[in-house]
Amino acid sequence: MSPPEAENTQISSEKRNRDKLRFLNKALIGDSVTVTEVEETKTFLGLLPIFASTIMMSCCLAQLMTFSVQQGNIMDRSLNNFNIPTQSLSVFPLFIMLASIPLYEYFIRMFRLNNNTNHPGVLKMFQPLQRIGLGLALASGSMAAAAIVEVRRREAANNAVILSVFWLGWQYLLLGISDTLTLGGMLEFFYSEAPDSMRSMSTALSWCSTSMGYFTSSVLVTVCNSVSRHFGKEWLGGRDLNRTRLDLFYTLLCILNLVNLLNYIFWASRY
8 A cells, every 4th residue: 555545544533433433532531641642542442343254264264174074074085096185285375375376466566557448347256345345255255155065065974975075175266365355454454543553453353263263163052052952853963964954053153154244244234
């Protein structure tokens, strides 16, 4: 972002702050708090809804380290005469993230060169809020793909057929791209919007989102098992995935991510 663009962004951000969270102006009564501190607090609080909207995406990432590993353990992992360690499958989203960085830089440079002619609308898609939204949409799509693959895997297992572990590549692919868009967009958005004195704390919110997403995943598993137990059988009870309903859990995550995407669109449009 060029210096004039950064200055204009800071001015517009301060202008928005004057129109929201007006109740914080009461802190100016007396001499203990300055106007700058109040405005910075307003800006930081304005970032929190965007931050909270990314937690569900991180919850989906937790599945790559847990249930996806369990799925891979009972799938065909052979590649010629080599058995692929299931835990190493997490290298795929990391590889996708690394490969997407030069591709992203190439495309954004190409569209910026044509910003005043042919591609102003496309360039807007590369803005942080738009990238976060696209990443959240892909997270929901990845859980839908994971649910479909799990249904296919369990049906094949009931017919004594073992699917290849590479069927899991769809959820790894979509979540890898989703993580790249969301995490990169969050870091850029928080750094550009946060006050100078709060930039370190604001950019740390992206990593807090990851940790809270993993915690949320554990809570959801516990809640799902508790609720489904009252209806006859736990979705995720036991160690044999062929006797569980992991597909329903993935479907639930897909629905929750769709609701979360609508929530994000609401807050992003108001920002």
